Amino acid sequence: MSEVAASEGQGDRAGGRVVAAGLAVLGWLVKFVMVVVVIATVNFMLVHAAPGDPAQVMAGQSGAADEKLLAQLRADYGLDKSYPIQLANYLGRVLTLDLGYSYRQQRPVRDLILERLPATLLLTATAFIAALTIGVMLGLFAGVRAGRWSDTFITILSLLMYATPVFWLGLMLVLLFSVKLDWLPAFGYVTIGVEMNPLQRIGDVAAHLVLPATSLAAIYLAIYARLTRASVIEVMHQDFIKTARAKGLTQGRIVARHILRNAILPVVTVAGMQAGALVGGAVVIETVFAWPGLGRLIYDALLQRDYPVMLGIFLVMSVIVIMLNLLTDAIYRVIDPRVSMRTAS
Template identity: 75%
Template sequence: MSHVERKAEGGRIVAAAFAVLAWLVKFIGVVLVIATVSFVIVRAAPGDPAQVMAGQTGAADEQMLAQLRQEYGLDKPYLIQLAGHLKRVLTVDLGYSYRQQRPVLSLLAERMPATLLLTGTAFLLALIAGIVLGTLAGVRAGRWSDTLLSVVALLLYAMPVFWLGLMLVLLFSVQLDWLPAFGYATIGVDMPPLRRALDILSHLALPALSLSAVYLAIYTRLMRSSVIEVMHQDFIKTARAKGLTRGRIIAKHILRNAILPVVTVAGMQAGALVGGAVVVETVFAWPGLGRLTYDAVLQRDYPVLLGIFLVMSVLVIIINLLTDAIYRAIDPRVTTRARS
């Protein structure tokens, strides 16, 4: 390697290091802004955690309330509480749960796998099915199959998540007795690993279907429109003129270009899946962050709510980064345009 090449390589390494440093600074800034906004919103909500805790013990007198406020720092000035919260965020200390009497970080770590399993399964199901069904509808636009898929997508989009979940429970659990209605796994039964995994999957089926329905409808409609648009491009006409088979044109040319808008929208909406999980986890008694959020709201457990908001926000940031990486993998021209 010549001196000029070594110098150029060193310059690229320094530029990459500065880019990573700049990203970390932006990431920390975004996290602090999110932590501040969530603190203001949570504290603006009506209700007093001290009164909730005192009411549960049956001793809601003024002395008990004052003692609880002092013990959990609720008697300190607003700005001091905010500063303490931001300090804990920077040190990855999310505080202590009023209700659970446990560190929030360990509580979230315990509930996180169930939520990631539910939202990840629902996301993949909605994305894969939406791409496949949207492609089928797009290449057969105007035919009866396209009309049928469009009507089904519209119906799924119009159904409330909680109503669809209850209907699935009535059909597959009550009437047909095929799938369990509630919970994460069968309790009190010792199973081998493979049977335990199948048991969890059977409990996962209905919540994942309920959570993915709306997004499946969105991706199907978006993919259909994108496929129809790409099919009228000049390079598709050129591919047909070259004598390429219909399957090759769809797989190599239409699908690769039409999928880009779907990936973009899916990346932006992936974080919303965690918010939708609150309703689904409550309906199906799924022990994840969504159910924990519902319980924390009822119990006015501020540290748990703030921790959940922060973790969800970080997940959204990570998902957006993964979306950018996938986008560049599908279409390398994005990287070229960004550099130019």
């Protein structure tokens, strides 16, 4: 009887955990939808508050700007409706994953974004991984050797990278590695007009990726290096590090198992918040290097007053930032299991 009761109790607890997990997922989905709706509303209000009339831009590009044509264009694209109706129509389309139709390019916005999104994700992911990995390594090395010449060198290098504008750094890298040394391609995503097999194409894209990814990663690399150094120095003075040394653990084991694991927590937090800023920073880099991503697309849409494209890109970027924050929270829980324990309690 006791075994039956124990098995039933375990089954009830397992069922309760499943129900709790289902409710948590449902609550997360509801919050996600609410956040997306709020972001879409704010984006709509900000974009439509900017000066300029899309109908006048389109009419001017067609070579005729009479009132009849302007009225026709506004009616065709729903610009003649009141502001609340335009907002309601836009939110209704967002909830059905319809991002609208481009005024200028005469194509669905979703298709335009799906064409450019892989290039932006490739650039930002490469820059983020490079900045985080190299920055943490440099910061760890500088923190462990605080006060020595290597620490001073890394500190000065980090300050220089942080103070350097990304567009100026990109142009200097082009002058050095493309114009002067002719090692790397200066602009574009892939070499045009050259037949390549899949392996050669991957290598060609990687070569085009080096300069823009380096330019985008530089400032964040400096931030992560400085933050890691400060965190490492703080952790090294904790009592548990002194205890580990007293037990006779090697310096490498202390650094890898105790110092780095505790020092990287604030770095993960900051990196998660700044991952979205990488997407925004890609606008400048993609313009400098003619990288065919969302940054270049939104720049052209801004000049052309193509509201649906701008709103679609803003919404996609916002969703990416939300997902990155959720991923950061999951990584934080893996690195520090105490977070999960505090949440559960």
